[in-house]
Amino acid sequence: MRLDDLDPSKNARDHGSGGGRRGFGGGGGGGGLGLLLSFLPMLLGRKMGCGTILLIGGAALAFMYFGGGASMLTGGSQAGGSGDAVAYDTQEEVFAGRVLASTEQTWSKLFQANGSQYQPTTINFYQGGVSSNGCGSASSAAGPFYCPADQGIYLDTSFFNELETKMGAKGDFAKAYVIAHEVGHHIQTLSGVSKQVRQQQGRASKAEGNALQVRMELQADCYAGVWAAQNASRMEPGDVEEGLTAAHAIGDDTLMRGAGQRPVESMFTHGSSEQRMAWLKKGMQTGDPAACDTFARGAVR
Numbered sequence: 001m002r003l004d005d006l007d008p009s010k011n012a013r014d015h016g017s018g019g020g021r022r023g024f025g026g027g028g029g030g031g032g033l034g035l036l037l038s039f040l041p042m043l044l045g046r047k048m049g050c051g052t053i054l055l056i057g058g059a060a061l062a063f064m065y066f067g068g069g070a071s072m073l074t075g076g077s078q079a080g081g082s083g084d085a086v087a088y089d090t091q092e093e094v095f096a097g098r099v100l101a102s103t104e105q106t107w108s109k110l111f112q113a114n115g116s117q118y119q120p121t122t123i124n125f126y127q128g129g130v131s132s133n134g135c136g137s138a139s140s141a142a143g144p145f146y147c148p149a150d151q152g153i154y155l156d157t158s159f160f161n162e163l164e165t166k167m168g169a170k171g172d173f174a175k176a177y178v179i180a181h182e183v184g185h186h187i188q189t190l191s192g193v194s195k196q197v198r199q200q201q202g203r204a205s206k207a208e209g210n211a212l213q214v215r216m217e218l219q220a221d222c223y224a225g226v227w228a229a230q231n232a233s234r235m236e237p238g239d240v241e242e243g244l245t246a247a248h249a250i251g252d253d254t255l256m257r258g259a260g261q262r263p264v265e266s267m268f269t270h271g272s273s274e275q276r277m278a279w280l281k282k283g284m285q286t287g288d289p290a291a292c293d294t295f296a297r298g299a300v301r
Contacts, residue, residue, distance in 0.1 A: 008097025225283020
């Protein structure tokens, strides 16, 4: 994906190593994916965000699924303290900042078309761990996540290496998809969808709550696809395949099988590989946020 002509977004902070509680405000949680010791969650938050879990060890992955950890593309949200390190001091951070700048341009245009103004999210870089009053704390093992409390994305860019080497999702577009998915959770916060879902989950059974979370994650996947479609001129050969490979790798069924578990649909929190690929592709094909209504009757099967 060609992004070299873009300046990285100004909405970035670097919290440095170890995280720490330094007064970064907020409240409420989101969703993400988590890696416990030998397994890493991937792509799109924990309670509300986007993401998924990368399994390197069967026991660790099983714990994440059945013991209740955080995950990235499953929709996890934690938060961090403010740091004083310089943002964009690595090539990985520069790339992430350019992706974020592109999402800002895209969603500003789409919001304006509907007569509203887009309020961008902030990307928070950290190494090792990060914490805050709003969304709790997390280590790098949690993977990228979005925190609705302070409307921030949290990313330890070492995750990009795990994405490629552990999950087999190579290429710059796979990395961009991760960020665009988390931005998708920000769109859900701005639109009020995430608040409505959390309220419904508070009154639902565990299985019903999981089903709602699946729809959240699939919608964030679709929004990532919309962003890609809106930037078709920047796409390069192989980008679509890179994105679909990443979406497949983080499907609940694929992760459960990789952990030696039999897939149980009622325990899915992010959607199957087939569902994740389908909704990412739908966003890419339509370029229309309205096509991403995963909450419509019959939309998710």
